[in-house]
Amino acid sequence: MNAVLPATLEFNGLRLEPLAPQHAEGLRAAASDGELWTLRVTSVPAPHETAAYIATALAAGDRLAFAVIDARSGQVLGSTSYHDILPAVGRLEIGYTWYARRVQRSHVNTSCKLLLLSHAFDTLGAGVVGLRTDCENLASQAAIERLGAKKDGMLRHHALRRDGTVRDTVMYSILRSEWPAIKSALHARLERHAGARAC
Template identity: 75%
Template sequence: MIQVAPVTLEFNGVRLEPLGLHHLDGLRAAAADGELWNLRITSVPEPQDTEAYIRTALETPNRVAFAVVDASSDTVIGTTSYHDIMPAIDRVEIGYTWYAKSRQRSHVNTSCKLLLLSHAFDTLDCAVVGLRTDNFNYASQAAIERLGAKKDGVLRHHAPRRDGTVRDTVMYSIVRGEWHEVKSHLHYRLARHAE
């Protein structure tokens, strides 16, 4: 049975550290880079809601939230979480992920996912890691598929959006038997990105 606890992970210039209120100003600045709260398909907080966003992340059962930090400058550039942690079946999901606009389509997402997936499979010994996104978040779906995750299906009328509409949720997963190949693929992608 897995036991997920806050931990600091670092790789490729990216550090994941347990999210706390001391990340408030940095997270607010990261969200302002691109005014990400204006996207109806994400959970990025508006500036005045950032403290409540962090408190909710810390108080939500079965969730371990991280600040995503540029290790060279100690700048907060986003956030991500393990969530819907199910120890009885050795399952976690990775989500609540967003990055400052200037860090999107860079090495950051692949590096973060490699850190979280490596920790989940190699340290926690998870059987499966799930990922999910809004049915209209095509960029997120493409990013998840580039990781090597398999599409499990769509949960219809599944969760409310910030604008009051209800989204369908696209579910993905990686199972333990696929991890070696996914890990090799992610390292290959990072090496190509560095060229």
């Protein structure tokens, strides 16, 4: 797998920029849309924590975090990351993903996942891309499964939630051999969504 270096990715009216301190105010506004930090099964920062959230992401040696930007308005819509990057086995994961409430259940998540998966498989040469979520985050599990990812299993008593409880983590993955069919399906989904919006 090629080195995972900072890159700006664009597609379908969205831009993924490497997360940086100048995104703090935009992240604060995105998180405030729906008070997302109050959800115990997510990693969304509280408004006063966005600068620390960015600093933590930048300090992680195996994470490349992005700000999700509306390319037309320049507004920050949320954040997502590559993480647990293992070049020796050609593996990375996509996670730390969250969006302002107003763009949830829109084309944004599918478009971002298509961007990140395309870059991982087609540019970086990854052999597998993993995704993970809290066992109680049923909406996230459903979204990952709609991507076409396969459930690998559950890591029991795996990670701390923001409220101090310990979660079980559901693990998913997409293999390189599965990517062409998933890529086609994601493009088709976006075309259907665009058609529905045009009606």
